[in-house]
Amino acid sequence: MPRFAIVLLAICCASAAAAGEPQDAPPPINAKKLFARHCGWCHGAYGLAADKAPRLAGTTMTEEQVRARIEDGAPGEMPGFANTLSAEQVDALARYIKSLPAAP
Ligand code: HEC
Numbered sequence: 001m002p003r004f005a006i007v008l009l010a011i012c013c014a015s016a017a018a019a020g021e022p023q024d025a026p027p028p029i030n031a032k033k034l035f036a037r038h039c040g041w042c043h044g045a046y047g048l049a050a051d052k053a054p055r056l057a058g059t060t061m062t063e064e065q066v067r068a069r070i071e072d073g074a075p076g077e078m079p080g081f082a083n084t085l086s087a088e089q090v091d092a093l094a095r096y097i098k099s100l101p102a103a104p
Contacts, residue, residue: 032096058100058102
């Protein structure tokens, strides 16, 4: 095999290995997308407006309380998500809600 072909092969394999690396890490959690799928049919405008459920932006709850509310829900008002969402997803949603602007 000509020398340049070997060099090309080496470059090609090295970049393929590098390209494969990110797939080993878990995909990043998109809290806004999670919110749209699980919460948006009750909480309006990604949490920024009241709909069937109250506006979440500016909640007086702590991040810990928000996390507990997502997991446990509120009887007769809101379903609990402990069995639907992973702990990481609940964390991401709680952080997302606490990051929303408090003023309307
Ligand atoms: C079936 C409709 C429904 C869905 C779906 C829903 N909620 Fe709720 N949520 C409510 C209602 C109704 C309340 C108000 C209940 C109350 O009086 O505390 C509420 C209250 C809350 C509160 C408390 C706000 C505060 O300041 O008191 C948080 C936080 C919350 N929801 C987050 C979420 C998140 C995050 C999701 C998605 C994972 C979600 N909710 C999905 C209906 C829903």
